Amino acid sequence: MLKRTDTSDPSYYHKVVDCQYACPAHTPVPEYIRLIAFGRYTEAYLVNRASNVFPGILGRICDRPCEPACRRGRVAEQPVAICRLKRAAADFKDASYREHLPKIPTQKNGKKVALVGAGPASLTVVNDLMPLGYTCVLYDKKQIAGGAVAQQVPEFRLPREVLQEECQNIIDMGVENRLGTEVTSLQKLLDEGYDAVFLGSGAPIGRDLTLPGRQENAAYIQIGLDFLANVNFGHLKKISGHVLVIGGGNTAMDCCRTALRLGASKVSVFAPEGFDEMLASPWEKEDALKEGVHVVNNYLPQEFVAGANGLSGVRFQHLSSCYTAKKEFRPIPSGQPDLVLDCQMVVLAVGQEVQFSYAEPGLLALREGGRGIAVDRLTHQTSHPKVFAGGDAAFGASNMITSVAHGHAAAISIHLFCQGKDVAKDREKPSMTLRSQKMTLNQWAYVNDFSDTHRHHVPEHDLAERLNHLEAEVELGFDIGLALKETKRCLNCDVQTVFKEKACIECDACVDICPSMCLNIIEEPESEVALRAGLKIPAENLATDLFVATVPQTKKLMVKDENICIHCGLCAERCPTDAWDMKVFSLHLPKAGNL
Amino acid sequence: MFSINVPRLKSIPKAKNSLGLSIDDYKGAPSTLCGGCGHDSITQAIVEACFELSIVPHQVAKMSGIGCSSKTPGYFLREAHGFNAVHGRMPSVTTGAYLANREMKYLAVSGDGDTGSIGLGQFMHAIRRQLNMVYIVENNGVYGLTKGQFSATADYATTNKKKEKNGWLPIDLVGLALELGASYVARAFSGDKAQLVPLIKGALSHKGFAFLDVLSPCVSFNNHQGSSKSYQHIRDKREAAFDAVDFVPPAKAIELDYQPGMQERVQLFDGSQVLLHKTDHSYDPTDVEKALAYLRQAKAKGEIATGLFYVDSSAEDFHTVYQTTEGPLRNLEEVDLSPGQVVLDKINDALR
Numbered sequence: 036m037l038k039r040t041d042t043s044d045p046s047y048y049h050k051v052v053d054c055q056y057a058c059p060a061h062t063p064v065p066e067y068i069r070l071i072a073f074g075r076y077t078e079a080y081l082v083n084r085a086s087n088v089f090p091g092i093l094g095r096i097c098d099r100p101c102e103p104a105c106r107r108g109r110v111a112e113q114p115v116a117i118c119r120l121k122r123a124a125a126d127f128k129d130a131s132y133r134e135h136l137p138k139i140p141t142q143k144n145g146k147k148v149a150l151v152g153a154g155p156a157s158l159t160v161v162n163d164l165m166p167l168g169y170t171c172v173l174y175d176k177k178q179i180a181g182g183a184v185a186q187q188v189p190e191f192r193l194p195r196e197v198l199q200e201e202c203q204n205i206i207d208m209g210v211e212n213r214l215g216t217e218v219t220s221l222q223k224l225l226d227e228g229y230d231a232v233f234l235g236s237g238a239p240i241g242r243d244l245t246l247p248g249r250q251e252n253a254a255y256i257q258i259g260l261d262f263l264a265n266v267n268f269g270h271l272k273k274i275s276g277h278v279l280v281i282g283g284g285n286t287a288m289d290c291c292r293t294a295l296r297l298g299a300s301k302v303s304v305f306a307p308e309g310f311d312e313m314l315a316s317p318w319e320k321e322d323a324l325k326e327g328v329h330v331v332n333n334y335l336p337q338e339f340v341a342g343a344n345g346l347s348g349v350r351f352q353h354l355s356s357c358y359t360a361k362k363e364f365r366p367i368p369s370g371q372p373d374l375v376l377d378c379q380m381v382v383l384a385v386g387q388e389v390q391f392s393y394a395e396p397g398l399l400a401l402r403e404g405g406r407g408i409a410v411d412r413l414t415h416q417t418s419h420p421k422v423f424a425g426g427d428a429a430f431g432a433s434n435m436i437t438s439v440a441h442g443h444a445a446a447i448s449i450h451l452f453c454q455g456k457d458v459a460k461d462r463e464k465p466s467m468t469l470r471s472q473k474m475t476l477n478q479w480a481y482v483n484d485f486s487d488t489h490r491h492h493v494p495e496h497d498l499a500e501r502l503n504h505l506e507a508e509v510e511l512g513f514d515i516g517l518a519l520k521e522t523k524r525c526l527n528c529d530v531q532t533v534f535k536e537k538a539c540i541e542c543d544a545c546v547d548i549c550p551s552m553c554l555n556i557i558e559e560p561e562s563e564v565a566l567r568a569g570l571k572i573p574a575e576n577l578a579t580d581l582f583v584a585t586v587p588q589t590k591k592l593m594v595k596d597e598n599i600c601i602h603c604g605l606c607a608e609r610c611p612t613d614a615w616d617m618k619v620f621s622l623h624l625p626k627a628g629n630l
Numbered sequence: 631m632f633s634i635n636v637p638r639l640k641s642i643p644k645a646k647n648s649l650g651l652s653i654d655d656y657k658g659a660p661s662t663l664c665g666g667c668g669h670d671s672i673t674q675a676i677v678e679a680c681f682e683l684s685i686v687p688h689q690v691a692k693m694s695g696i697g698c699s700s701k702t703p704g705y706f707l708r709e710a711h712g713f714n715a716v717h718g719r720m721p722s723v724t725t726g727a728y729l730a731n732r733e734m735k736y737l738a739v740s741g742d743g744d745t746g747s748i749g750l751g752q753f754m755h756a757i758r759r760q761l762n763m764v765y766i767v768e769n770n771g772v773y774g775l776t777k778g779q780f781s782a783t784a785d786y787a788t789t790n791k792k793k794e795k796n797g798w799l800p801i802d803l804v805g806l807a808l809e810l811g812a813s814y815v816a817r818a819f820s821g822d823k824a825q826l827v828p829l830i831k832g833a834l835s836h837k838g839f840a841f842l843d844v845l846s847p848c849v850s851f852n853n854h855q856g857s858s859k860s861y862q863h864i865r866d867k868r869e870a871a872f873d874a875v876d877f878v879p880p881a882k883a884i885e886l887d888y889q890p891g892m893q894e895r896v897q898l899f900d901g902s903q904v905l906l907h908k909t910d911h912s913y914d915p916t917d918v919e920k921a922l923a924y925l926r927q928a929k930a931k932g933e934i935a936t937g938l939f940y941v942d943s944s945a946e947d948f949h950t951v952y953q954t955t956e957g958p959l960r961n962l963e964e965v966d967l968s969p970g971q972v973v974l975d976k977i978n979d980a981l982r
Contacts, residue, residue, distance in 0.1 A: 540862070542666040599642055
C-alpha cells in the first residue's frame, strides 16, 4: 500500500510554499506579499524582519534562493520578483515601524555574550538575544557594523543609509559597542567570563593566485575583497586603463562594475568556467554585461607578464572544460595556443577564506577534511561548549540570508545553553496553524484570481549616467503601482488545499474544474513510480510531493500533484461538502524568544 | 458562477489531440450549477470524449431543452453550434436541424423532466424516426430548478429531502428506448468516467439513435439517505452488465487483442469498436430481448444495471428511410432545386 500523506507534520505544507522552503531563514513570502498588496507596507516590513532581520538590505542584495524555487516559474513563465517586493516593503514602510521592534527589558538576565565580528550573523544573534535580557558585547576590527556587507558590497547596489539604518536598529538595542576593537585572543575573551561567545568573523581573506610574475607585479594586482573595501572606505577613488578581473562569482561582478565607475577605460572578466557555470547570480552577470563589461569564459590564468613600465598583461590557457560532473574543479586544456591579454591592472576575485588566527591552537577542534573549525550544523556549537559560530565563519563563504539563518539558530542554542539546557534535544519543533480562507459561497479572504502578466522590470538609473556616479544606486526599486501589479503575480502558495477525506462524496467536481489538472481520483497502483506516471499530467518533478489520501466510497486514491497546483481555490469552491478547503498556513519556527 | 475565471495555463504540459487541440479547447463557459452536481461530471466526460475522438468542435450541434441538464451545453464545446429549445421540444427542433444538415453531429443533452415528463412524446418520436444523434439524459430523479420535487424517473417509495415518500412508479427511459427501437442504448453513472467516457465515444461514433441514460446525483436535493439516486446508493447498488468499457478507434481496431467469452466487441458503423468486459457470460448486446430481460431481472433484485445494453450497427437511419438528398440542404445549387422543364415533363408523363 502506498503511503498516505501526513499533513499533521508541518514540513508537508511548508514544502508546498516553495519560496519559503527555499529561503534559509524561511521568510513567509506570500504573507508579506499579500500585506504589500493591501498597502500594509510597515506590517510587510515587520513580517520580513521577524524572519530575515534586514529586509531593506536583503531587498537589494539577497542571493534570492526563493526566486528560482518560485512556483510561478514552473506554471507560468517567470518567478515573482520576490526580492524587489521585499525592498518595496522597506521603501514604503513608515517610521512607526520602530515602535514594533523587539522591546528590550531594562532588567537584564545577568548573562553576557560576546560576539566576534559585527556582520549579519552576529547582529542576528544580538537581535534575538537582547529582547531576552542578555548583555551583548559586539566586537569588530572595523569601526562600522555590517561585516562583509558594509565592506564589500558596492554603494551602487546598497546605499549606505539603508545599511546603517538596519544595523543601527540592532546596535540601538543597547549593545556594548566594541566596534574598532579587534579580538586577538579567543582564550582571553573566554577568560573575561562571558557565558557564551559567538564567532561571526566571516570569510574575510580573499584568495590569491600564486602564479609566475605575481611578486614582480604586486603593485598592479589587487585582491578583490580588498579592492572593494578600499573603494567603500574611500581609500581608492580613481583608476585607469584596462582592468582585468579574474573570477566568476558575485565578487568578480562587483569588482568589474566598480572598476568601470572608477574610470577604467575597459573592464574584462575572465573566468575558467563557462558562462552558465559561473557562480555569479544570473542578474549580476546581466547587469555587468549591460554596463559594458567584457565577460570571457573558459580561460585559466597562467602568468602575470611584466613589461617595461610595470604589468603588461596576463597569459591565459584556453580550457575545453573546467568542472567534472561532480562539480570538482578539474580544468582540461583545449590545446589552443595561450592568449596574452594586455592590461594595466588585475583584480583577483577567486574565492575567500575564513580566518581564525585569534583562536589559540587546540582551543577549537578543526573541521575534518576542510578549512576552518568544526561547527555543528544544527546547534552551531563548536567543540568548546561555550563557543558558537555562524555565518561565513562556520561553514565557509555563503550569502547574507544564510548568515541570518545561522544567527537565529545560534541564538536558540546560546539561550538554551545559558539556561543549562541541552542545545540539541531541548530545541522546539516547528509547528503550524491553518486558518480557513472561506468567507461565504464563492468568496475567499485572499485574492485567488490568476494574473497572467509577465514579471515586471524594476526601473533603473540611466545607464550612461550611473557609471559617472559611484554612489548612484542602479536599481531604483518598484514604485507603488509596479509593486502592486507584481504582488498580483504571487500564487499564494501558503493558502493550502486542505483535504478532509471523510467528507468527500467523490463527485469529481474538484477534479473536473482544476485548471492545472493536478487533481486525480484513481485506483491505487503498486508503486509511487506507477502513480506518478498514471496521473492525468504525469508528475515528473520528483522534487515536489504528491498528496495521497483514500476517498471513502470507492476506496480509490485522491492524488494531488503539488508541483503544478496554482492555489486558485476552485476545487474548494466547487466542493459541495467542504472536503476541500483553502487554509492559510503559518509556519512557527522555534525562535530564541519563544523558548 | 465561480469567483474567478478559470485560468488557462500555458506552461502546463497538457496533451494535444490529432487536431492539435488541448482539452481546454473543448470546454465552455464556467458552470452555473451547484458544486458537485453530477451534470458537471457528464459535461467533463463529453469534453474528454470529444477531445479524445478529435471531433471538430464546429461540426457539432449541441441540442437541449429546459432544466439544469439543458443548461450544460453552455459548459462544453464553446466552438460548437447549439440550440436551446422550448421545454421538451428539443427532439423536434433536432429533427428539423437533422433534415437540413445531415453531416453535423447532433449531441443532445436533456433531463428526466425535459425527456420523461413534458417531452416524453417528442422523445419517443425521435427514437421512432431513428435520428442520427446522441441523446443523453442527465437523470437525477428530481426537479432541481424548482427545488427538488420528484420527477417521473424517481423510484417508487424513495423519499425526498423532507422524507416524504414517492407514491408513483418510475418511467424507465432505457426500457422505453429499447422498446421503441433505439439502436444504441446504455446506462452509466456520472461518478464513473472510466465507464462513461467510452460509452459517449461509442455513442458519438454510432450511426443511428444513441441513447444514454446517465444517473447524475443532485447534490442539493437528492443526495440523501432514502434517495435511490445518491452517490452512495448508486455506488452500492450498481451492477454492470459489463464492468468496464473500452472504446477502440478504427485504426486500432484491427490489432485489438481480446478474449472471447470474457469480452465482447461490438463493431460500430465507422469501423471503431466498443470493447465490453463481461461479468455475465450469457449476455449478448445485440439481442434486444435479452437486454430487456436483463434490465427486468436487475430491477427485481434492487440493482442498478449499467453498461451498454444493446447495439445494432446496421439499423437504418432517418435519411435512408426517407431517401433524402445526400448532403446538407445548404449545398444544393439552383440547378438541383429547379432541374428545368425536361425533368418536370418526365414527372408529369410518369403520372399520366
